[in-house]
Amino acid sequence: MAESRLIQGRYRLLDPIGRGGMGEVWRARDESLGRQVAVKCLKPLGPHHDPSFARVLRERFRREARVAAALQHRGVTVVHDFGESDGVLYLVMELLEGHNLGQLLEANRHQPLPVAEVVDIADQVTAALEYTHRQNIVHRDLKPANIMRLTDGTVKICDFGIARLGHDIGFTSRLTGTGVAMGTPHYMSPEQIGGSEVDRRSDLYSFGCVLYEIATGAPPFDHGDAWAILVGHRDTVPEPLRSHRADLPEYLERIILDLLAKRPEQRPQDAGELARRITAGRTAPVYVPTVVARPLPDPAGERRATAPRFPPRPGQPPSGSPRLPSWTQGMTTGHKATGAVPRRTPPDASAGLTGEWTARPSAAVPVPPGRGGRPAPAAESITALAGRHNAGLSLARLGRWAEAGEVHRSVAAERERLLGPDHPDTLASRYEVGFTLSRTGHPGEALGEYARVAQARERVLGIDHPDTLAARQEMAYVLGQLGRHIEAHQAYASVLAARERAMGPDHPDTLRCRHNLAFNLSRLGRLEDSYRMAAEVAAARARVLGPAHPDTLVTRYEVAYALGQLGRWPEALHTYQEVAAARARALGPDHPDTLAARYEVGISLGRLGRSAQALELYRSLVADRTRAQGATHPETLRARHGLGVNLGRLGRWEEALAESRDVCAIRERALGADHPDTLVSRREVAVGLGWLGRWADALTEYRRVAAARERVLGADHPDTLAGRNDEAHCLEQLGHGQEAAELYRRVAAVRQRRAAQGR
Template sequence: MAKVGSLVQGRYRLLNLIGRGGMGEVWRARDEPLGRHVAVKCLKPLGPVDDQSFTRALRERFRREARVAATLQHRGVTVVHDFGESEGMLYVVTELLEGRNLSQLLADNNHRPLRVHDVVEIAEQVASALSYAHQQGLVHRDLKPANIMRLVGGTVKICDFGIARLGHDIGFTAELTNTVTGFEMGTPHYMSPEQISGAHLDPRSDLYSLGCVLYEIATGAPPFDLDDAWSVLVAHRDTPPDPPRNHRAELPAFLAEIIMDLLAKRPEDRPQSAAVLTQRLRAGQLTPRSAAARATARSGPNNTPDTDRNSAIQTTDSGPPAPQADTPGTSRVRHAPPTPSPELITTLTGRHNAGLSLGRLGRWTEAGEVHRAVAAEREHALGPDHPDTLASRYEVGFTLSRTGHPADALREYTHVAEARERVLGPDHPHTLATRQEMAYVLGQLGRHFEAHQTYTSVLAARERAMGADHPDTLRCRHNLAFNLSRLGRLEDSYQMASEVAAARARVLGPTHPDTLVTRYEVAYALGQLDRWPEALHAHQEVADARAQALGPDHPDTLAARYEVGISLGRLGRSSEALTLYRDLINDRTRVQGPTHPDTLRARHGLGVNLGRMGRWEEALAESRDVCAIRQQILGHDHPDTLVSHREVAVGLGWLGHWEEALTEYRAVADTRERVLGPDHPDTLASRNDEAHCLEQLGRGQEAVELYRRVAFLRQQNPQ
């Protein structure tokens, strides 16, 4: 079909063959314009050249299915970058996955079953991905071990969504392999009875196939391991499977029961959705015996957070977008108020600029008070839709997002965006700036898919209006790169950040602050990919470049040094991290003051590494001191304050003071629920902490109930 060195569609250079199947070949390739490695699936040629109706139908179905697959945004589904036709061959370009598929894992293990913990974890991740895809109206149709990848970091991804459907949609029968095209219409060991009989397929067919996969990785062999394909097909249709515990007695009863339910011959007798399956898997792990095992597994020193950055939820580029116009001009309002005096306009302009100055100093609470007062007076004097009024309300939203009130910020930005679109137009720079900040707070709220859609829309508008290399366009791409990481698309995040860094170096210069901000983000992305030696090197480079370009005492230089400390801690070099943090605390105290949020962040890092070294009395004392100051300076509800409260709880737990730890964990969970909502990932993580503490206190039933509540909420909001 293809050969090494071939250039697909003038863009993707084929490097080496990494897989071959009934539908075609998979190649490792280089995306030449972007310089990144991708996987290219080259499907078999389009069929008889004299059958034009066939080839037209196949092309159309292919485009439709690939387009649908490309819209899927879930960490458990392989990302589709591109698709098309090249010299009569259909191709799909996806992210390049580093890991092993389940078939390979079984082969590596001499076809012995995988560990029970791994089976359950794989089942839960695959069920979550299927739940998402089924909600989008997509059925896989060819789920099998070779189509499920486990990445190096433990993430499980389903491959080839949409591709197995191509043959079926053109009208083929459900034969094992169509003799015209060679398209496999399913693999016999994993086909559902309704797929074999040619009946209509719904998501429950995928669940049957998943049951076959789980049976095999749990026992070492598929449920019907017979000599020929026809016998296998008949067995799927007519023969009850042997219970998996007959082959492996130590399998948990809940897992064996789930597998048998998935293998029910009639779809109505199986779990009725992947969401229901996910709930059952999580509930099965929450029995007292399972919970105790989990508590033992996680009672090591790594149960402490290793970072305390606001960007643990979402980062934005350095500072707000370009300052909003803040000079008097012709107002376009629905109901024009009396014309204000020039003196009043000048006074309000001065107060607005004072609020901006407070924000630049990091005094966000005071800045918010100023902007709220100015916004009210401007609305009264100029009208609600005047650009100056909207500029003040924009700044109110900005201060809310920086003081831990993302929901309130989103309401403010939504109002400003709608008004600016009405008054200035949808592609006006001020409208786009507001929508970009909406995406930022959507990320703070954990609504990363909505944030992705907003960033993508803003980016398209900026590219149309300003071009790909405009600084505002690059700022939007920078933020989009970070949001990709929150969607679990870590490799894409790293690639995009690298591209933005290169573009900023070209447009702005290699030592421009914005270029260094993105190089900082590249280093952070490397950490997320668990490439900590590279992350450490990259952060050190950014710190050195910032020291030279901005000075050793610049806040951005100090921030890069802080990330060097994070990397050292993750590499187990806590002694070096302690030395770095102590020096950093001294420098930040001298430059920014002892109660500045960044100084407190460095002190938090010091406490975390004291804990890693087993010095829990010192760690607890440091955490309590930092928590008290943060509470006074930032407020009870600020994310940094809550992180400190959790660190206090961690220290109390390690010292055996579980009652006090429970009080802290519960307070953090209650506050996050009130501020972020009951199903926000941070809230659910805190509830899990609370349940773990209950287990340690011997209150197992309360812990189980809380774990079940968390599992239910996660199932309701899988993103």
């Protein structure tokens, strides 16, 4: 909606103040009453919804909005009005000045809130829930983003009745095809995940997750893998809060852990009972022991995992456990669900959502009483460093790699000073430094860090220890990033042999290594070998993890890529389409992995000459990427590039040229003039100019591309040589045959020299 838009002749939208899965929230002015309000505009329905569904939805919206508007409590956001304007459903609410709990945690660098503030928030939200539950209303989507703390200290719950609308419209991601809505899984009750009926006790469980997070700085099951979070909610007892924060009152810890009971009947039965327990605990006298014995924290504790090394075969859940979708049965929680700091194995090289499903026990190394004459480090120092290490991991999970790298470098230096260079905690931080370097475009520096970690771990833990192998596998990954694929192949093969010896051929870590090896084989030009190995890994992952598991789909994606490289485009298209459909069901239509698979469907359609279909797919993909990630996101621009290419294939060169110029300009501003994506767009501009007969302009663009590639990649890099060939072709079209022939000869000579050198 434009900023000048007037809703129903009354509410003038001023500026956007929030965006989420349901739509946008605007600061607006109520022209009738002269006050400022917040207007939530729900996303319009897409063309795939039929008119009868739209009618049902509008009626449901009005019913839910009336319910929300009828709530009158200090702790619930006031709804003033609702309606529909030009096909867009909207709610008018009081404008709240303050921050939601997620923002408060972010501002506090994900450190826990003060105890008094946690208790006050618990008190106020409990009172609001007690009121709403008496009205027979269940929120269903309690999370930090839906709880606001105003500037005057008042706490309010937002979005009552609106979460269910999102479920109906299909805006929320889906975990399964059976109707389980996933929003964010960190705050969902076991019965909600399993698709069972929910009541007020489900809200209490979600509120327990929120309290756990604001009291400790992290949710009870905190990691990036949605499936492990689900299994954590189902099977894993949360770590005691006081193991993270000793100053938390015992009564508050007991209340929060009771809220997180797996079965509804084991929790407080209503918000009234919860309120009585909070009041009783807050007013009870505190027992202070004469001597406080505080054991030294285990420095390896953040790295230790307690789950089995090998996942059981898929089967039935334990008797009496809450129901989860069938494809989640038999999964282990992994170290993340136990609350330990994640120790990553390398992601699949094709990128995607991958999960760590098993834990790998590592040796616990006690804090030395003193090394080299140094005094033993203080327990408080070690605990503080563990907290900062966790903060770095949280930044990485948010994609803030540069900031994460700064945190890990600082922690690594401090741990080395306190514990020594070969201590497992020091090496864990060094490992994370390498990880952030590889993700911020510094693979050479990352290789150095990983080599240092691998050598130290080999000395301390042994050559076949899982932590040593993890570092060596990351070395292989960054060697691939550096284009050193032969060395990467040797490293992967060595790690794979060790993993098969220690863990067996079907262990998820073994399969992950084989996947990466298959990926690297394709980069060596061994396409048949790459396809064969990827197909074997996909079959094994489907057997061990299930056909809809994200890791299985990542490997099937790689199978499709190999098929395309082999020119088997009909099979590649079919496989990409299956992966895209499976990801849409499991992860949701707007998940980055789903969108990536749809992009490859477009590539395959174009390769098969079905450019009209590819064009429509890319138009839809651009719209979805823009909505989900923004107009200037690199993946949105990649989809727009594909759109421009297919416009050209259809002979619509003026449109293709305009599109490629626009994308090139945005990429240059966002990524830089010499970035590979910018240069790809600039080459597409030159192609369009050539097809329009504007060869002199095309030559200028081709020369810019070739010169930039030579600066960045070197004169004999294949991409530079391809750019020089483009330049020669352009010279030919302009009638400069002799100059073109000389350039062709130079390029051919360099290629022959490279072939003779085996490069």
